[in-house]
Amino acid sequence: xxxxxxxxxxxxxxxxxxxxxxxxxxxxxxxxxxxxxxxxxxxxxxxxxxxxxxxxxxxxxxxxxxxxxxxxxxxxxxxxxxxxxxxxxxxxxxxxxxxxxxxxxxxxxxxxxxxxxxxxxxxxxxxxxxxxxxxxxxxxxxxxxxxxxxxxxxxxxxxxxxxxxxxxxxxxxxxxxxxxxxxxxxxxxxxxxxxxxxxxxxxxxxxxxxxxxxxxxxxxxxxxxxxxxxxxxxxxxxxxxxxxxxxxxxxxxxxxxxxxxxxxxxxxxxxxxxxxxxxxxxxxxxxxxxxxxxxxxxxxxxxxxxxxxxxxxxxxxxxxxxxxxxxxxxxxxxxxxxxxxxxxxxxxxxxxxxxxxxxxxxxxxxxxxxxxxxxxxxxxxxxxxxxxxxxxxxxxxxxxxxxxxxxxxxxxxxxxxxxxxxxxxxxxxxxxxxxxxxxxxxxxxxxxxxxxxxxxxxxxxxxxxxxxxxxxxxx
Amino acid sequence: xxxxxxxxxxxxxxxxxxxxxxxxxxxxxxxxxxxxxxxxxxxxxxxxxxxxxxxxxxxxxxxxxxxxxxxxxxxxxxxxxxxxxxxxxxxxxxxxxxxxxxxxxxxxxxxxxxxxxxxxxxxxxxxxxxxxxxxxxxxxxxxxxxxxxxxxxxxxxxxxxxxxxxxxxxxxxxxxxxxxxxxxxxxxxxxxxxxxxxxxxxxxxxxxxxxxxxxxxxxxxxxxxxx
Numbered sequence: 001x002x003x004x005x006x007x008x009x010x011x012x013x014x015x016x017x018x019x020x021x022x023x024x025x026x027x028x029x030x031x032x033x034x035x036x037x038x039x040x041x042x043x044x045x046x047x048x049x050x051x052x053x054x055x056x057x058x059x060x061x062x063x064x065x066x067x068x069x070x071x072x073x074x075x076x077x078x079x080x081x082x083x084x085x086x087x088x089x090x091x092x093x094x095x096x097x098x099x100x101x102x103x104x105x106x107x108x109x110x111x112x113x114x115x116x117x118x119x120x121x122x123x124x125x126x127x128x129x130x131x132x133x134x135x136x137x138x139x140x141x142x143x144x145x146x147x148x149x150x151x152x153x154x155x156x157x158x159x160x161x162x163x164x165x166x167x168x169x170x171x172x173x174x175x176x177x178x179x180x181x182x183x184x185x186x187x188x189x190x191x192x193x194x195x196x197x198x199x200x201x202x203x204x205x206x207x208x209x210x211x212x213x214x215x216x217x218x219x220x221x222x223x224x225x226x227x228x229x230x231x232x233x234x235x236x237x238x239x240x241x242x243x244x245x246x247x248x249x250x251x252x253x254x255x256x257x258x259x260x261x262x263x264x265x266x267x268x269x270x271x272x273x274x275x276x277x278x279x280x281x282x283x284x285x286x287x288x289x290x291x292x293x294x295x296x297x298x299x300x301x302x303x304x305x306x307x308x309x310x311x312x313x314x315x316x317x318x319x320x321x322x323x324x325x326x327x328x329x330x331x332x333x334x335x336x337x338x339x340x341x342x343x344x345x346x347x348x349x350x351x352x353x354x355x356x357x358x359x360x361x362x363x364x365x366x367x368x369x370x371x372x373x374x375x376x377x378x379x380x381x382x383x384x385x386x387x388x389x390x391x392x393x394x395x396x397x398x399x400x401x402x403x404x405x406x407x408x409x410x411x412x413x414x415x416x417x418x419x420x421x422x423x424x425x426x427x428x429x430x431x432x433x434x435x436x437x438x439x440x441x442x443x444x445x446x447x448x449x450x451x452x453x454x455x456x457x458x459x460x461x462x463x464x465x466x467x468x469x470x471x472x473x474x475x
Numbered sequence: 476x477x478x479x480x481x482x483x484x485x486x487x488x489x490x491x492x493x494x495x496x497x498x499x500x501x502x503x504x505x506x507x508x509x510x511x512x513x514x515x516x517x518x519x520x521x522x523x524x525x526x527x528x529x530x531x532x533x534x535x536x537x538x539x540x541x542x543x544x545x546x547x548x549x550x551x552x553x554x555x556x557x558x559x560x561x562x563x564x565x566x567x568x569x570x571x572x573x574x575x576x577x578x579x580x581x582x583x584x585x586x587x588x589x590x591x592x593x594x595x596x597x598x599x600x601x602x603x604x605x606x607x608x609x610x611x612x613x614x615x616x617x618x619x620x621x622x623x624x625x626x627x628x629x630x631x632x633x634x635x636x637x638x639x640x641x642x643x644x645x646x647x648x649x650x651x652x653x654x655x656x657x658x659x660x661x662x663x664x665x666x667x668x669x670x671x672x673x674x675x676x677x678x679x680x681x682x683x684x685x686x687x688x689x690x691x692x693x694x695x696x697x698x699x700x701x702x
Contacts, residue, residue, distance in 0.1 A: 002681075006673065012670035084592065085517040086517065086592045087588060089586040090673070091681075147590050170585075172584040237590045474523055475523060
């Protein structure tokens with residue numbers, strides 16, 4: 001039912017989003033992969049209010065009813081884009097987290113508004129219905145936008161291949177409306193998507209088909225350059241493909257897209273997992289020639305692989321031994337709401353690198369922390385004797401840019417390849433100096449291990465929205 | 476000329492665009508004007524995007540034009556209809572239409588959908604036309620037009636022409652009210668209050684509007700009942 005006043009968590013502009021009260025809870029998608037109870041995926045509610053007695057603890061736990069969903073990303077049913085003048089509907093509520101089973105293709109709508117510490121599942125779309133109505137399977141990322149809820153998918157409805165693409169859901173009825181694309185052009189692989197909402201342009205990226213990802217990274221396909229290496233530009237209104245931006249065949253897996261939050265700007269960043277030439281990871285910036293010109297893409301930052309001494313090669317997972325190096329493996333990036341800092345997660349080396357991207361084509365490194373990592377196994381200051389597996393992976397930045405959160409798991413089958421002795425489960429947080437950007441790990445915040453009941457932790461979203469969930473129409 | 480027409484209308488047999496009718500038409504225009512969803516927010520966003528107050532005024536002109544293109548034909552059709560049937564039938568039909576449309580607006584879970592943000596001027600007018608039509612802006616003028624037309628007492632062609640004239644005046648006054656309100660609100664938000672006001676003062680005017688239909692239906696029904 002529509003409300004009388006706009007949802008207080010809809011923010012007209014990035015700067016107004018930063019002014020509002022900070023989050024009290026982080027909602028963390030966790031999934032089970034064969035270790036211990038409870039054997040079901042769950043949404044964990046973590047207290048992130050430093051003044052609360054239970055700060056840093058899991059204070060709520062909502063289990064999904066089925067096995068094997070593999071919860072991955074999640075998104076909101078409504079957000080700041082509801083204030084956009086082209087399609088204003090500010091009297092809906094930011095109420096449901098859309099939790100998607102990347103393996104099962106099951107969609108859960110979890111109500112976190114009624115009782116923020118005890119979310120309830122209000123609606124489930126079963127895989128058969130989702131596939132039949134959307135034309136897709138393996139839902140990945142959800143964003144709230146002008147026409148409703150958009151969900152990108154790795155695969156087509158039948159089988160394990162492409163083309164992947166975007167499904168559209170109604171944000172009032174929570175029903176599947178159908179396939180979003182009217183003309184996908186040459187786009188076949190799918191992964192992430194976001195947009196320049198004031199300019200009617202959507203950007204999409206590429207990972208691989210379900211066959212290429214569900215059993216783990218396929219080395220022969222990687223070496224043959226068959227994972228995604230392009231971005232696609234779509235007309236958001238006509239739903240048609242406009243442009244493909246090629247990175248080059250050596251750049252494999254063009255994943256997370258982070259467009260500038262200021263709606264006047266038409267640039268953004270993408271993290272590319274690996275280069276076949278030297279195992280480096282890279283950050284690229286797409287940018288538009290004027291207000292209405294073509295888009296172009298430029299590599300703006302390289303993170304090199306770290307060599308491993310001969311005597312330590314045996315400690316590498318089997319797949320990496322021939323290379324005698326640890327690739328950074330950029331699996332996620334996060335852009336602060338003021339478009340100033342980009343946080344780059346390196347799932348291989350365990351780094352989180354902070355770049356000042358005020359000049360988007362010339363980023364400069366201003367900070368770094370290290371946790372876990374394939375070789376380094378760097379520990380957290382809260383538990384200095386505990387070597388960590390996994391790495392800063394999904395990164396979430398608070399609206400005010402003062403807090404950054406990381407979770408440590410990538411995707412079941414891939415975790416197992418890079419951390420064969422177990423990836424564990426942990427979540428970490430750093431405080432950010434708003435002037436210099438300096439990162440410092442919070443020693444009071446380190447939920448880990450049994451706190452997550454044997455589940456792995458993949459992605460967090462923050463109460464009231466965060467740096468990866470809202471689109472703003474005003475600057 | 477308008478004034479002459481007004482005087483002529485006011486002197487007619489209980490019809491014509493009298494002061495009450497014009498105030499009602501202007502009031503409905505003001506209501507549309509203050510509603511962010513009817514256009515001023517769009518104009519404001521263009522103003523912010525282009526960093527230009529002129530862009531606000533320029534886009535508002537197209538928005539008001541689109542609104543008028545929706546309202547004026549509706550007003551003429553309603554007037555033509557009222558001229559063909561008895562006053563009692565016209566009032567019953569209008570009351571029923573207002574009731575049905577208001578209930579539909581109130582109960583439907585969906586919003587008017589439009590996906591574009593980069594609009595050419597004519598597209599902006601088209602958006603405004605669709606928005607106005609979808610929210611029944613022209614239909615809401617029906618009670619005012621019934622008041623001005625005097626129903627079947629104007630069976631003569633001259634009477635219908637007079638009714639069209641009055642309807643045109645009503646529609647133009649309505650658009651003027653809308654233009655005034657949306658222009659003032661957009662500029663005041665731009666210059667004084669800032670965007671913050673959207674979060675606190677954007678009450679659900681769509682629901683108010685839906686309720687207004689039901690109130691108007693009640694009013695027409697009451698007038699019909701009282702003969």
